[in-house]
Amino acid sequence: MQFSSLQTFVFLLLALFCGALTQTSCLNFNYPTFEDKVDDEDFIISKNSSIASGAIQVTHDFSWSSISNESGRFSYKQRFKLWGDGRRKKASFNSTFVINISNKTNPGAEGLAFILAANSTLPENSNGQWLGIVNANSNGSDRAKVVAVEFDTSKSYEQDLDDNHVGVDVNSIYSRSQESLTRYGIKLSNGTSYAVTVQYDSQNLTIFVSHTNENGEQMKDQVLSLAINLSEYLPDKVYVGFSASTGNNTQLNCIKSWSFTSSHIDENPNLLWVWIVIPAAVVMVVLAVVASCIYWRRRGQKELLEDAYPRIEDEIQRTVLAPKKFELKVLQRATGSFNPKNKLGKGGFGTVYKGLLGNKEIAVKRVSKDSRQGKQEFIAEVTTIGSLRHKNLVKLIGWCYESHELLIVYELMPNGSLDRFLFGDDKLGKEMEVPPLSWERRHGIISGVAQELDYLHNGCEKRVLHRDIKASNIMLDSDFTARLGDFGLARTLQQSEITHHSTKEIAGTLGYMAPETFLTARATVETDVYAFGVLVLEVVCGRRPAGNQLEQSNYNNSIVYWLWDLYSQGRVLDAVDSRLDGDIDEDDILSVLTLGLACCHPNPHQRPSMRTVLKVLTREADPPLLPTERPAFVWPSMPPSFKEDTECDVAGGQLTPFTVLGGR
Structure with missing residues (x-):
């Protein structure tokens, strides 16, 4: 796609305006899950930490290596403006995340912490009782510049209430305030997922934990609140994130979702014009860009239909036993326009529907538009199965690529998939009664x-x-x-x-x-x-x-x-x-x-x-x-x-x- 010099100027202008706007904005983000689409570049990830298995693994575990005596730290890359104007103006924030701590040994390891820190770097030798927050040299020192909400699963110190508590730590691993979670019916290290909310209103730090009580009711309990002025201990801009550690005993420390919202600090009243002029200018620029994009999108779609389709067809037709190519309307009619009632199952590649082609029952796989490599997987499946013949292979009948729909047609297997008979559920996650x-x-x-x-x-x-x-x-x-x-x-x-x-x-x-x-x-x-x-x-x-x-x-x-x-x-x-x-x-x-x-x-x-x-x-x-x-x-x-x-x-x-x- 070619862009004129005018369009290039418009995009540069928009970037400059958005940059100015970003500099005066607060920090907000939301990760409902940590699946395939999460960009690692949004974060600063220390050694021993990763995003894997749909979660932040603050101290990750893989079969070939030991996770004993390790620490990890995971931070959002953009810093949060905590205070300004000589500490007179303080921001407030609200962060909600789902934690899952699962013991690998009995007893388990140390636990994990939500942190606000001047530095995203993991302290050396911060494993074991240090929770990745501080080490022996920085513990209790003002130079640590870290405030943590710890979810402690080990009674490492005499001052600790027990091995199942929440505490607020300031430049130290010793808690300013702590509260046992046992009386709330919460056990941090049993592998249960708990939703945690940490709120700061510029005066008080408050922690809530959501859980299911013994009666099966959903509860959200305020478990701790501490009056604290964070600006006394932290610089004006801080990193937010998590830290965790293991000792000789180990556990998995996972974050399954994470959101963060904060208030804005207007440091300079003279910048009020930014909030008036820039939004108006941006609206005008966006309208111009949208009009231009509509034109190029329509032209691009036409080019895509004319260009991409033959290339996919050429790759498929090169196979020795090229399968039949179907029209989209034929498969829509066969599946009732992909009626949800005809859904047989859903996987990472796409959704499978039952259909009727003449008198023959078929299964039609509709490749998900969200699939990261949908076109590549589509070609791989059609060309691979299309060139093979074996009695223990699912029979491929044909394929379709039209109006950006990627469809594969198979002979219907009346008894479905093997897991249905082994575990009693179908591919839609519904429990079923099946004979052993x-x-x-x-x-x-x-x-x-x-x-x-x-x-x-x-x-x-x-x-x-x-x-x-x-x-x-x-x-x-x-x-x-x-x-x-x-x-x-x-x-x-x-x-x-x-x-x-x-x-x-x-x-x-x-x-x-x-x-x-x-x-x-x-x-x-x-x-x-x-x-x-x-x-x-x-x-x-x-x-x-x-x-x-x-x-x-x-x-x-x-x-x-x-x-x-x-x-x-x-x-x-x-x-x-x-x-x-x-x-x-x-x-x-x-x-x-x-x-x-x-x-x-x-x-x-x-x-x-x-x-x-x-x-x-x-x-x-x-x-x-x-x-x-x-x-x-x-x-x-x-x-x-x-x-x-x-x-x-x-x-x-x-x-x-x-x-x-x-x-x-």
């Missing part, structure tokens, strides 16, 4: 997925890495035959001898991702095998990969860790789904569970290939031998001196820096 799967059907489903993966890894002209094997992507036809679907993250390797696909962004679903994925940012046949192993374990056990999404990023809390512990104790059969009747072959189940654990071996070199997996499932071979104790994850992993399935080894190479999680 027999062991014979479970074994058949596992074998079917294994056959499809062996085909993708070894039976195609070009090796395919699925990258998102999970129960919700396994569809069941009328005979309960497993059909692997959702190839939006799949990648085709141009040469069959290549073993990996490197990415800028880690992709997959937490709980199914091999530990090395977070370090290498590589998809390999071995990472597919790991996800298959997790699937095997959940099919046999009827248990999700982890209890909740925050836990799924932690290898230690996963179904894999649980099964390894039982295996070490010789009690692995205790994990079998209780819904299976007594008429089962324990030797057969033991073999499959052992196979699943072998696929989830922390060392990718020790995982079997899918060809070996099939031999075990068909009883042509014994399951791989496993060590008695759960092996530790070590990287770089050491290859064995000899391995039979050499065609599936991971290629070596330097580590790729850790990037954003791409969970789905």
Whole structure:
């Protein structure tokens, strides 16, 4: 799109006006969630902190590293104007956030704090009892310049009331005022999410905590209020954020949402003209820009329809078995204009609707316009499935790209997805009554997925890495035959001898991702095998990969860790789904569970290939031998001196820096 010199001038003028306006404005922001669209550049993030699993991880936890004796600090990048005009004018603020503290050891760690600080830098040696607020050198010193509202989960000092209290700290870890939360029925470290509001009216700092009482009623209690003049301890501009720490005992310290609003300080009455003239000027400029944008948008949409559509069609038509292209009106008619009553499920890629095409039932995936890489995933799925043929693959019927709608048409699977039968809920999150799967059907489903993966890894002209094997992507036809679907993250390797696909962004679903994925940012046949192993374990056990999404990023809390512990104790059969009747072959189940654990071996070199997996499932071979104790994850992993399935080894190479999680 070309811009005239007049338009360029208009945009520069608007930027200057907005800059002047921003300099006199207060600080306001709102993050209802910390999902994919949150920009890391809005924050100053110390080591040991991150945004992951839909939350601020003030002290994050990953399976390959210990989180003991660590501290972290997470601050908003723009500073807050706290006072002005020689401390005579003070701002007020209101900050609401949802905290979730979950013990990793018993007892847990120290807790976390909401902070206002002159410096965003994390103090050195501020782990343990220092909560990331101060250290031994700055504790009690005016140079610390920090005020904190602590949510303490450890009685670290004699002055602490208990291991479950709120306190206000000024340049020190010792609280000016504190209040136990036990009498309110609140336990900070039990993994429950609590909404906290911190208010300052330029005279008093007040803390509220929202929770559910024993009668199931929602309560918002004022738990502490302290008269304090923040301008005596803090500079005129401060950073707002959070800090936390662990000692020998550990816990997860998470912030799941965060909003902040503040009042404006008018330091100079002579700047009143700014608030009168600039808004009027901005309105005039915006009107001019809007008129210009409407023109260019209409022209751009026309160019997009004329330009982008053929390119997508060209990429799809290059596949050997190019699927049928449908008109949008045909699929709208088939689904009742995407009637919500026809919705079958919803995922990170899009929403699936039931439809009727002639006398044939179909499933239509409507790619979400909010999907970060919708077009790329659409092309990947259509071109990948469109070029493959296998009995354990969801059958692709066709596609449509029209009026910015990206649609994929599949044969309808009458029994829906596998997770519906394992966990009793559909893809819309509704609980459902479904009959339990027999062991014979479970074994058949596992074998079917294994056959499809062996085909993708070894039976195609070009090796395919699925990258998102999970129960919700396994569809069941009328005979309960497993059909692997959702190839939006799949990648085709141009040469069959290549073993990996490197990415800028880690992709997959937490709980199914091999530990090395977070370090290498590589998809390999071995990472597919790991996800298959997790699937095997959940099919046999009827248990999700982890209890909740925050836990799924932690290898230690996963179904894999649980099964390894039982295996070490010789009690692995205790994990079998209780819904299976007594008429089962324990030797057969033991073999499959052992196979699943072998696929989830922390060392990718020790995982079997899918060809070996099939031999075990068909009883042509014994399951791989496993060590008695759960092996530790070590990287770089050491290859064995000899391995039979050499065609599936991971290629070596330097580590790729850790990037954003791409969970789905």
